[in-house]
Amino acid sequence: xxxxxxxxxxxxxxxxxxxxxxxxxxxxxxxxxxxxxxxxxxxxxxxxxxxxxxxxxxxxxxxxxxxxxxxxxxxxxxxxxxxxxxxxxxxxxxxxxxxxxxxxxxxxxxxxxxxxxxxxxxxxxxxxxxxxxxxxxxxxxxxxxxxxxxxxxxxxxxxxxxxxxxxxxxxxxxxxxxxxxxxxxxxxxxxxxxxxxxxxxxxxxxxxxxxxxxxxxxxxxxxxxxxxxxxxxxxxxxxxxxxxxxxxxxxxxxxxxxxxxxxxxxxxxxxxxxxxxxxxxxxxxxxxxxxxxxxxxxxxxxxxxxxxxxxxxxxxxxxxxxxxxxxxxxxxxxxxxxxxxxxxxxxxxxxxxxxxxxxxxxxxxxxxxxxxxxxxxxxxxxxxxxxxxxxxxxxxxxxxxxxxxxxxx
Amino acid sequence: xxxxxxxxxxxxxxxxxxxxxxxxxxxxxxxxxxxxxxxxxxxxxxxxxxxxxxxxxxxxxxxxxxxxxxxxxxxxxxxxxxxxxxxxxxxxxxxxxxxxxxxxxxxxxxxxxxxxxxxxxxxxxxxxxxxxxxxxxxxxxxxxxxxxxxxxxxxxxxxxxxxxxxxxxxxxxxxxxxxxxxxxxxxxxxxxxxxxxxxxxxxxxxxxxxxxxxxxxxxxxxxxxxxxxxxxxxx
Ligand SMILES: Cc1cc2nc3c(=O)[nH]c(=O)nc-3n(C[C@H](O)[C@H](O)[C@H](O)COP(=O)(O)OP(=O)(O)OC[C@H]3O[C@@H](n4cnc5c(N)ncnc54)[C@H](O)[C@@H]3O)c2cc1C
Numbered sequence: 001x002x003x004x005x006x007x008x009x010x011x012x013x014x015x016x017x018x019x020x021x022x023x024x025x026x027x028x029x030x031x032x033x034x035x036x037x038x039x040x041x042x043x044x045x046x047x048x049x050x051x052x053x054x055x056x057x058x059x060x061x062x063x064x065x066x067x068x069x070x071x072x073x074x075x076x077x078x079x080x081x082x083x084x085x086x087x088x089x090x091x092x093x094x095x096x097x098x099x100x101x102x103x104x105x106x107x108x109x110x111x112x113x114x115x116x117x118x119x120x121x122x123x124x125x126x127x128x129x130x131x132x133x134x135x136x137x138x139x140x141x142x143x144x145x146x147x148x149x150x151x152x153x154x155x156x157x158x159x160x161x162x163x164x165x166x167x168x169x170x171x172x173x174x175x176x177x178x179x180x181x182x183x184x185x186x187x188x189x190x191x192x193x194x195x196x197x198x199x200x201x202x203x204x205x206x207x208x209x210x211x212x213x214x215x216x217x218x219x220x221x222x223x224x225x226x227x228x229x230x231x232x233x234x235x236x237x238x239x240x241x242x243x244x245x246x247x248x249x250x251x252x253x254x255x256x257x258x259x260x261x262x263x264x265x266x267x268x269x270x271x272x273x274x275x276x277x278x279x280x281x282x283x284x285x286x287x288x289x290x291x292x293x294x295x296x297x298x299x300x301x302x303x304x305x306x307x308x309x310x311x312x313x314x315x316x317x318x319x320x321x322x323x324x325x326x327x328x329x330x331x332x333x334x335x336x337x338x339x340x341x342x343x344x345x346x347x348x349x350x351x352x353x354x355x356x357x358x359x360x361x362x363x364x365x366x367x368x369x370x371x372x373x374x375x376x377x378x379x380x381x382x383x384x385x386x387x388x389x390x391x392x393x394x395x396x397x398x399x400x401x402x403x404x405x406x407x408x409x
Numbered sequence: 410x411x412x413x414x415x416x417x418x419x420x421x422x423x424x425x426x427x428x429x430x431x432x433x434x435x436x437x438x439x440x441x442x443x444x445x446x447x448x449x450x451x452x453x454x455x456x457x458x459x460x461x462x463x464x465x466x467x468x469x470x471x472x473x474x475x476x477x478x479x480x481x482x483x484x485x486x487x488x489x490x491x492x493x494x495x496x497x498x499x500x501x502x503x504x505x506x507x508x509x510x511x512x513x514x515x516x517x518x519x520x521x522x523x524x525x526x527x528x529x530x531x532x533x534x535x536x537x538x539x540x541x542x543x544x545x546x547x548x549x550x551x552x553x554x555x556x557x558x559x560x561x562x563x564x565x566x567x568x569x570x571x572x573x574x575x576x577x578x579x580x581x582x583x584x585x586x587x588x589x590x591x592x593x594x595x596x597x598x599x600x601x602x603x604x605x606x607x608x609x610x611x612x613x614x615x616x617x618x619x620x621x622x623x624x625x626x627x628x629x630x631x632x633x634x635x636x637x638x639x640x641x642x643x644x
Pocket of ligand 1: 015
């Protein structure tokens with residue numbers, strides 16, 4: 001039983017949770033993650049406790065799974081890696097290509113000197129968690145050495161000689177008895193909505209805001225780094241949208257946006273917050289008291305705005321219908337947060353090709369046939385707790401499947 | 410019209426009543442983007458979101474009798490932003506089409522009747538029309554750079570036939586000149602017709618497809634008669 005091997009593709013909440021579950025059952029897991037850091041989207045979320053009371057956002061659960069995974073003896077992680085192709089002959093045999101990691105995890109002590117000394121903004125990336133090790137990574141798209149060999153400062157100054165700028169990409173072959181696809185979701189890109197995302201500095205997404213809150217604990221205007229006085233949240237951006245063929249509700253955005261709004265109110269009480277919505281999705285049994293509190297501090301407006309214009313001073317003019325007079329109203333705010341939805345991730349195409357399975361009509365991927373499984377948001381919108389529960393149950397299915405193989409053999 | 414504060418008798422509601430109106434109104438998620446974008450929202454309480462909901466709830470007579478559908482300018486911005494692809498402008502046109510013709514708001518109704526009878530919304534006789542066109546052309550010719558300018562009427566074989574909005578031969582004659590000056594500068598070979606020159610089609614705004622067909626057919630007839638291949642319909 002101990003010699004069974006499962007390949008988990010994707011190291012977000014789903015991949016990590018399933019890996020830990022399987023590893024605890026004595027199964028060996030090869031976890032491959034495309035990006036340089038484990039944790040997926042949710043490792044960038046901050047704890048949103050109000051007055052030290054947990055609001056069950058789930059951020060810490062991801063941290064916990066990450067920590068268990070990286071220290072688990074049954075889990076082997078390959079970051080910056082992707083499946084090239086796979087063959088199945090009883091077992092799966094996968095060819096994996098790992099990009100050069102440049103920074104040697106064995107030697108790196110996460111001192112941060114590379115980031116401090118690097119002359120090129122964005123060339124050294126930072127993780128989101130103390131359990132991202134190494135906490136730094138070289139972004140070869142920005143690094144000057146990879147551009148024209150003109151800079152070797154990080155390598156020269158690293159006190160541990162952990163940086164090898166000439167390190168090559170590597171190929172690995174992984175044999176596995178089952179495969180779990182846990183490649184997550186793609187946040188909707190709102191650039192084509194009439195809200196100026198990508199053009200107006202002070203229009204951000206919910207994910208941008210999560211990261212801002214995690215990194216600095218405050219919300220600031222990207223245009224000048226000052227605190228905003230007035231913030232507007234716009235819900236359902238890219239969800240429940242027939243034109244985009246996104247008929248689903250993304251389920252997590254109402255909770256996420258309201259929790260962030262309340263956190264901002266607690267930390268920056270002078271901020272005025274308006275919340276534009278169609279209807280508020282309930283989340284969990286504590287929704288009722290949470291929502292009651294939220295409504296005290298946050299102006300809830302039951303309409304989705306039409307247009308946003310940027311003014312000379314970078315503030316934003318929002319047009320929306322006033323529900324009592326039915327007139328279009330203009331309001332000026334400092335920051336707009338677009339609650340972007342969960343959409344199918346691009347690599348579902350690659351996975352469909354490699355594993356010869358098709359996505360559903362919405363574009364998400366769900367399977368548990370022939371040793372190939374999916375878990376988490378690759379299947380459709382889920383919150384962190386839902387993702388963890390789903391991944392746990394899929395892990396059990398995988399365990400049954402590979403035990404079945406043993407019997408058949 | 411039912412206002413939002415009035416209590417609606419639930420027995421009145423029949424979700425299936427407007428089902429054969431093919432505008433996906435039942436898909437409305439009441440997000441309000443239509444009303445938030447509409448330039449006419451709020452005029453007499455007009456609210457496209459409410460209107461779509463009323464149709465979805467089967468309140469057919471109420472919307473047909475209401476003033477709201479006639480406030481809409483048919484600009485189509487609502488439809489452009491609607492995430493559920495509801496053809497709101499078409500829906501409004503459908504509502505307008507269901508009103509008894511005699512009850513179509515005055516100017517639209519009278520104008521359309523006039524157009525069908527006389528070829529233009531103003532009942533402007535042919536001679537008066539020609540007089541106005543020539544008079545304005547003379548004014549243009551008095552301006553430096555436009556010496557000898559003439560407005561070609563009924564010119565056979567011209568390159569472009571242009572229709573005329575009735576207000577340009579009524580209260581806005583100055584606006585004729587802009588087009589003409591451009592034609593002159595571009596050395597365009599153009600013409601207007603002495604009959605059936607009307608470019609506005611109030612059949613469109615009143616939801617009257619038959620009237621629209623007649624008006625469009627007349628323009629085509631003129632083009633065939635004068636052997637003009639290109640139509641400029643500046644509406
Ligand atoms: C704006 C926003 C706010 C949210 N807020 C909350 C919240 O407050 N509370 C909550 O419970 N949930 C929240 N969620 C939902 C939460 O983000 C998800 O439940 C969670 O991230 C799902 O985890 P996952 O592993 O399925 O996907 P992901 O987090 O997307 O992880 C997928 C991982 O797979 C990797 N990957 C992708 N393609 C490949 C490939 N080809 N090969 C290898 N690896 C690959 C990715 O790099 C990534 O690390 C929010 C979502 C959004 C959009």
